[in-house]
Amino acid sequence: MLTKAEAGTDIAKLMAEIGAKARAASGPLAIASAERKHAALVAMAEALIRRQDEILAANAIDLANAQEAGLTSAMLDRLKLDSGRIGAMADGVRAIAELKDPVGEMIAEWDRPNGLHIERVRTPLGIVGVIYESRPNVTADAGALCLKSGNAVILRGGSDSAQSTAVIHAALIEGLKAAGLPKDAIQIVPVTDRAAVGEMLKGLSGNIDVIIPRGGKSLVARVQSEARVPVFAHLEGLCHLYIDRSADLAMARRIAVNAKMRRTGICGAAETLLVDRAVAATHLVPILEDLRDAGCEIRGSDEVRTLFPDAKPASEADWSTEYLDSVISVALVDGVGGAIGHIDRYSSHHTEAIIAEDAVAVERFFNEIDSAILLHNASTQFADGGEFGMGAEIGIATGKMHARGPVGVEQLTSFKYRVRGNGQTRP
Amino acid sequence: MLTKAEAGTDIAKLMAEIGAKARAASGPLAIASAERKHAALVAMAEALIRRQDEILAANAIDLANAQEAGLTSAMLDRLKLDSGRIGAMADGVRAIAELKDPVGEMIAEWDRPNGLHIERVRTPLGIVGVIYESRPNVTADAGALCLKSGNAVILRGGSDSAQSTAVIHAALIEGLKAAGLPKDAIQIVPVTDRAAVGEMLKGLSGNIDVIIPRGGKSLVARVQSEARVPVFAHLEGLCHLYIDRSADLAMARRIAVNAKMRRTGICGAAETLLVDRAVAATHLVPILEDLRDAGCEIRGSDEVRTLFPDAKPASEADWSTEYLDSVISVALVDGVGGAIGHIDRYSSHHTEAIIAEDAVAVERFFNEIDSAILLHNASTQFADGGEFGMGAEIGIATGKMHARGPVGVEQLTSFKYRVRGNGQTRP
Known part of the structure; x- marks a missing residue:
């Protein structure tokens, strides 16, 4: 040199x-x-x-x-x-x-x-x-x-x-x-x-x-x-995990911890958790307890903090922050439509996942969100060329031209x- | 407005x-x-x-x-x-x-x-x-x-x-x-x-x-x-037609006239004719006579003008000119390798055609030239989304990213x- x-x-x-x-x-x-x-x-x-x-x-x-x-x-x-x-x-x-x-x-x-x-x-x-x-x-x-x-x-x-x-x-x-x-x-x-x-x-x-x-x-x-x-290229991976009212709770808990905590520094790590308001009473606390026990800092909206007082308050900036760290922002949304609205507004169009048993909600999530990778009942951390079977990747692209995803x-x-x-x- | x-x-x-x-x-x-x-x-x-x-x-x-x-x-x-x-x-x-x-x-x-x-x-x-x-x-x-x-x-x-x-x-x-x-x-x-x-x-x-x-x-x-x-987009369609030593002369004559003269103003019109030196004595003059009789002005290299005195002299600029008119530049080349060399140097990477019966020459032409469309024994004027079966086209691209060709x-x-x-x- x-x-x-x-x-x-x-x-x-x-x-x-x-x-x-x-x-x-x-x-x-x-x-x-x-x-x-x-x-x-x-x-x-x-x-x-x-x-x-x-x-x-x-x-x-x-x-x-x-x-x-x-x-x-x-x-x-x-x-x-x-x-x-x-x-x-x-x-x-x-x-x-x-x-x-x-x-x-x-x-x-x-x-x-x-x-x-x-x-x-x-x-x-x-x-x-x-x-x-x-x-x-x-x-x-x-x-x-x-x-x-x-x-x-x-x-x-x-x-x-x-x-x-x-x-x-x-x-x-x-x-x-x-x-x-x-x-x-x-x-x-x-x-x-x-x-x-x-x-x-x-x-x-x-x-x-x-x-x-x-x-x-x-x-x-x-x-x-x-x-x-x-x-x-991708500028950032502001990946969302959405838990639908039809989600299997045990699956949602496992995937949430994996999506956030398996490796926090990679672009496919989840940064925001969205929970369907309809199942907030049953699903939110167990998922957040698992995340907290795995060492994750929770930053929640006011509603989230009412149900889970351990959460710190999330500011507007949190919804557009890629932490690349053991931190997650959490909000309640009105069903899959609410999740799509939040993701449209804040996503970097890299990777988003839905946990749901309701096929209609899944198809809506898959059709209406324009991110490079959408997953159903699987961790966002699968956003990777090797995991896609491509052998190796030189990066992940979020542009729409020519190459998209791994x-x-x-x-x-x-x-x-x-x-x-x-x-x-x-x- | x-x-x-x-x-x-x-x-x-x-x-x-x-x-x-x-x-x-x-x-x-x-x-x-x-x-x-x-x-x-x-x-x-x-x-x-x-x-x-x-x-x-x-x-x-x-x-x-x-x-x-x-x-x-x-x-x-x-x-x-x-x-x-x-x-x-x-x-x-x-x-x-x-x-x-x-x-x-x-x-x-x-x-x-x-x-x-x-x-x-x-x-x-x-x-x-x-x-x-x-x-x-x-x-x-x-x-x-x-x-x-x-x-x-x-x-x-x-x-x-x-x-x-x-x-x-x-x-x-x-x-x-x-x-x-x-x-x-x-x-x-x-x-x-x-x-x-x-x-x-x-x-x-x-x-x-x-x-x-x-x-x-x-x-x-x-x-x-x-x-x-x-x-x-394509900036220009500087399309080449190469007549190999193995070409069927009758086919070469028909295709040359069509590639140049069917419509001279479209991007798929041939602008340069390259003839294998090995068949200059037999193939060049009949093809140029057909083009001339169809109303085309011929601009040839010195060698070409020796064999076909009706041709005007081609200057260096002619090899990189998209006439979009009833004019064609003509040169002799040493076989398919010579044609590839000329095309590499002057082409706009839009469309090139080879007329040949020798499969080895055709494969070399197809493999070694990096233009959006390569044709064998067919007119360059087929460079069109409709002719490709795409129904309609909004244009033809010569870039390598995302869209190429029609x-x-x-x-x-x-x-x-x-x-x-x-x-x-x-x-």
């Missing part, structure tokens, strides 16, 4: 060169065989394991620098690698290797009355830009997912993890070379200057087809507001039409 | 109100039944026919104004309506009524080992902004396609066709009302000020999900460069996941 002085000040020129190299690599990559990409991924996983000591040594430097810079213990934990985490990284790359190759897959085909046969087949998007923060494993995950989907990738990691990232990147390049694929298929931006991110957001003169930010809300917000190219290898592809004729002219 | 003075100068405020009304309409529209939307479309078609005299009277005013303003005869022809054109407009709306409703369609479904059942279903995009020029029929086409796909639409037509558009819009509103759908589902921007377009390109504070420009290159270029929301009702949808469980929590 170079400083601004070492790189020279012309970040725009450096980034333009990276874009041009990515474009040059994207051609051969798009037509690389499934076997060759598989071989590269397997070789990458092996190189990660082989270079374990080197990765740990680099990570120790990153950790020492981070400690000196006064990073929080949560940030240090995200940065830290050990042999278990390196093994998991290599396993992740191997799992991506074993996924079905999406490129060239026939999505649809049909015949026309004039004899034309039309095929719609998957193609790579081209070049993916990934902007991330301190987790070094994103380097391997994103590199592997983009390679599998035939895309060149430009990775811009955080400066905190620069040393670790550089060695992980070297392992990925080893895999590319072993399989005879262009090394520029996976590039790391070698400068810490924030201007490099600005250049990526401008799209490098058409040499970035999509940007994927991985990190905190401020990073995602900057990318969403400044990017001149499409972005796959972004896996399929979502990293576009398509084209192949039309087969035998001499047809158009009348 | 109001002038700037009549509307007041606060275009931003006016457009924000239009955006808010569209958002309010988009909710009920997204969950409107297929039957209700069908009824609205049928009523719209009837209203267009019933209001024929009114439309013709308004169109006469537009035409008189346009003649006074000195519009070209081609522009006047695009603007002009007659009973045949009004009938075709109504038929188009009826055809869209009969298409399968895309909203709620199950795109995929699968089960997970833990018993979760995952469904991926189509949803409307939300709000579509359409910016177009003088053709009044776009009002009806775009309004009908957006309604069928459950989207609210904000239409910004050209000032030349303002009177005609207003009456056509009134007919559409009549259809919406007859079916009990919100009239704000289809809105016309009532000011001619260009600042209104600027506001639409900024996305009306999240109240436009996608912009579709319909018109000439300068309009599309402005939209693509300024829009802060996704755009479905944009029909399916391409105007997004999707969401519905996950059905029976109490699953995530381990």
Whole structure:
């Protein structure tokens, strides 16, 4: 990783060169065989394991620098690698290797009355830009997912993890070379200057087809507001869990605790609990007792606090707060219609769940709410590409364009039409 | 249509109100039944026919104004309506009524080992902004396609066709009302000020999900460069026709004339003919004679002019010129590899065709060229939603995101996941 002085000040020129190299690599990559990409991924996983000591040594430097810079213990934990985490990284790359190759897959085909046969087949998007923060494993995950989907990738990691990232990147390049694929298929931006991110957001003169930010809300917000190219991202996961009057109480209690407390820091964690006013008397207190006993802080509306005095008062801001912590906001609503109204107003359109036995209420919830993922009688924490059976995800998108929900290898592809004729002219 | 003075100068405020009304309409529209939307479309078609005299009277005013303003005869022809054109407009709306409703369609479904059942279903995009020029029929086409796909639409037509558009819009509103759908589902921007377009390109504070420009290159270029929301468009259709050494000469002759000359002004018209050098001696001259005899001007490379002295010299600029006229540029290339190289360099990634009997050459052409539509032994003029069996199209997109190729009702949808469980929590 170079400083601004070492790189020279012309970040725009450096980034333009990276874009041009990515474009040059994207051609051969798009037509690389499934076997060759598989071989590269397997070789990458092996190189990660082989270079374990080197990765740990680099990570120790990153950790020492981070400690000196006064990073929080949560940030240090995200940065830290050990042999278990390196093994998991290599396993992740191997799992991506074993996924079905999406490129060239026939999505649809049909015949026309004039004899034309039309095929719609998957193609790579081209070049993916990934902007991330301190987790070094994103380097391997994103590199592997983009390679599998035939895309060149430009990775811009955080400066905190620069040393670790550089060695992980070297392992990925080893895999590319072993399989005879262009090394520029996976590039790391070698400068810490924030201007490099600005250049990526401008799209490098058409040499970035999509940007994927991985990190905190401020990073995602900057990318969403400044990017001149499409972005796959979610700003936040303000997920709702609604307990309908027809809910099975035992199921509601289990799912509420899981949706909130299994892991509080992930985007699929529930942040607001809505309980049907019709069953407030029977359902609210047991669910809140379970949450409280699991260590969760309850912030309730006045009505909720009357029934459950342990709750702290919820302010208006609570309904639009993604806590990512052991805190939940709780309100009563008038049936599924009331829940839909609340969710329409406050949701980030990521994931919402309904607990109900009444099929009519479920269908209304499913039809009328326009969030990426809707669940019935299941925890919001299933909002995850792996849990959806996609093998791995590079993130979750809440936009409506192209990719929505978990972004896996399929979502990293576009398509084209192949039309087969035998001499047809158009009348 | 109001002038700037009549509307007041606060275009931003006016457009924000239009955006808010569209958002309010988009909710009920997204969950409107297929039957209700069908009824609205049928009523719209009837209203267009019933209001024929009114439309013709308004169109006469537009035409008189346009003649006074000195519009070209081609522009006047695009603007002009007659009973045949009004009938075709109504038929188009009826055809869209009969298409399968895309909203709620199950795109995929699968089960997970833990018993979760995952469904991926189509949803409307939300709000579509359409910016177009003088053709009044776009009002009806775009309004009908957006309604069928459950989207609210904000239409910004050209000032030349303002009177005609207003009456056509009134007919559409009549259809919406007859079916009990919100009239704000289809809105016309009532000011001619260009600042209104600027506001639409900024996305009306999240109240436009996608912009579709319909018109000439300068309009599309402005939209693509300024829009802060996704755009479905093609800047140009620089389509190539490649004649391989394995081509059937009779077929190549027929297709070349059709691809170039059937209609020269559409985006799927061929603009460059590439002939395999290996068959230049036998194939080039008969094809160029046919084109010349059909009234086409030939602009050839030096080699081409040696074999066909009638050709004018092609300059470097010709290889990247979309003539939209009876002109074609012609070059010799070294086989399919040479054709791919030329197309990679100059194509607008819209549509390319290969005429060949050699399956290996065809597969290489299909695999290595990344254009929206590739055709084998068929005319480039088939690049059209109707010809693809989509019923109708609102345009053709050359971007790689979301929609590519013809944009029909399916391409105007997004999707969401519905996950059905029976109490699953995530381990």
